[in-house]
Amino acid sequence: MSASAHPDSTDLDRLHSAVKREKADLAPESQPAPLWAMFLLMLVAIIAGGQLGPMTGGWSFDVSNPFALISGGGDPRPGGGGAGDALDPFALAMKKGASGYSVCGGCHQGNGGGLPGQFPPLTKSEYVLGGTERLIRIVQHGLTGPVTVNGQSFNTPGGMQPFGGAMSSQDLANVLTFIRNSWGNEATMITKEMVQKVRDEEKRASQWTIAELLPYAEKNVPGEIPAGPGATAAPAAAAAPAAK
């Protein structure tokens, strides 16, 4: 494989031709660097600086939000966390309710029409548009057994599951306001306080049946409704956000 002893010049000829043909190590020159390259690197430094500034959160160990010092109240969402403040309470509830409705849409469908024979529709349903007390109780604790909606009868196995445990009263109120004012539905707004009131009064663990809910059929949970379109369910105001 190679010479066993130290290589002499004969070995070099035979074994180390690679070494012999090598070029000498060269000292580097001092050519000038082009000016445009320097400008480019300055640009890099400026862009890099843009990552610092307000995004350092004031160099505090307690701030982990890179947007804490930027307008929008430290909320990275478009328009900032305060974006909703510009909307009236009803429009905000409709907007957030539309997002929360994804939980319901799996059965009741995106258009609120339900599935014939399987899941009841929400459009024009007296359970949605009727007393708010009954509606809140259904969603809060679930519903089981046969139910007739818009003249069609349904008896979904297992019924509707309770959502009270999984959603905050604010989320629930938003979704209920949304379904009461979408797809042609028009009804008053349901507020967080209303949902909370029902929650505080009723602590049952089992689902409701339609018969049990009869006393609440026409009952509305008392509570203040913010002035605006949601208070009176004015048709024009309710239709616009519902289209979204």
Place this chain on the structure above:
Amino acid sequence: MQTTPSTPDTDLQADNLRRAAIDKSVKVPVLFLFTNGAFWLMLSTILGVLAAIKLVEPEFLGNCQYISYGRLQPAHINALVYGWGVQAALGVMLWIMARRSGQELKSGKSLLLVAAIFWNITITFGILAVVMGKSTSIEWLEMPKFVWPILLGCFLCYAWPIVRMFGRAFRPEGFMVSTWYILGACFWFPWIFITANVALHCLPGLGALGAGIDAWYIHGVIMLFFVPVGVGAAYYFIPKITGQPIASAQLASAGFWTLAILGGWTGMQKYMGGPLPAWMTSIGAATGVLLLIPVGLVGLNHHLTTLGKHSAAASSPTLRFVFFGALFYPVSGVILALNSAFWTGASLQFTQSWYAFQMVSVYGFFSMCVFGAIYYIVPRLSGCEWLSVRLIRNHFWFSVYGVGTIVIMSLVAGWQQGADLNDPEHWDQTFMNHVVNSRAYVVSRAVAWALISFSNLMFLIHLLLMVLGLGRRSSAPTLLHHEHDETALPHGAHA
């Protein structure tokens, strides 16, 4: 460098003898590292193919837990980084430093060999443990705890003689250009390695900061170990083969010091917007972009050096690999900047584009430079010439296409994944939809790793034949001939 005045001929002869003696002194450890590294690289690329297939088709080869994606992917990365990367880097560092310093490896050869053997045994156990399900689940540090002190000890066994060679060397003007990168790598790797391992394995209750430290470790290993070794090799071999001195000593110096200052600050931007103090990710992001400066300075220097000499890359295998690797250094810098800056990082965060950065740095840049170095070093150590031009060409082109595909596809996939995840219109999409949407890109990753796997089979076979002394017996180098070769440098200039 020899000071004895004599006729140029005897001077040259003495110099040749001296360099041959240096080569001989480092022969055993360097060849051992290269050969074992090539084996690990082969394994890693095969695991890369399998892991990519498993990501698309989890049932592939059955439901056995040992070959699930979650175990293959870390095994693939650890084999690539520690089996191949660090190991081959140590070989290149030792040889370049010995040559540049003009120092023979005087003593401790057997210690180096023992360290190399331990390195390989430890990694074997470590990767087996990962496959058996004993992974630590810390990215790039998946091997169990017992592995790391041993690896550190083995590394230091190599770093010490390299640093000592530097200390003893006569340092003429321009000596630093490649050696300071090698020297830096000797110090930076243990620093990053110890810091990360002590923090992650010994400090309790790190919480989210642990993830940040891990991201810092990965970027540290890339920017302060793989990058310096790759740049050091490029700075050594480009002038050595083209016969063209490095264009600017000032640029070289600025490129090194900016890297030294900035390299250790980046990484935590991986968790931008996450539960870390905002300034940590902010500094990481700023440094990730600022690192374009050392990258740009080195790229500019190489550009000025090789201006008009590009044809030499057509015939010299070393130059071709080093050129390509040096070309990918700026690419890796740009990808890091894209991943780091808040504007683009918001889309690229937690996507495949981070894999693109890792692969473009470790394979596209570092490994290609090291391949170039190996094509130069091994004939000098084994005393024979590379056998086959075709094997070298296959190795080059399949590697280029493979790593190019991985990088481009991972970037595009990352952009698509990130944009989809951030799109408010997709609020009702399940996460699985995004996974399914990116499958096509993962398929291309599997194909790309298969190409690289094939190229490294060529490389491994070729290297084994060379190490066994079965290379070509000739005094002429193995050149990749080109039809326009005559217009390039004269023959002897290459190799």
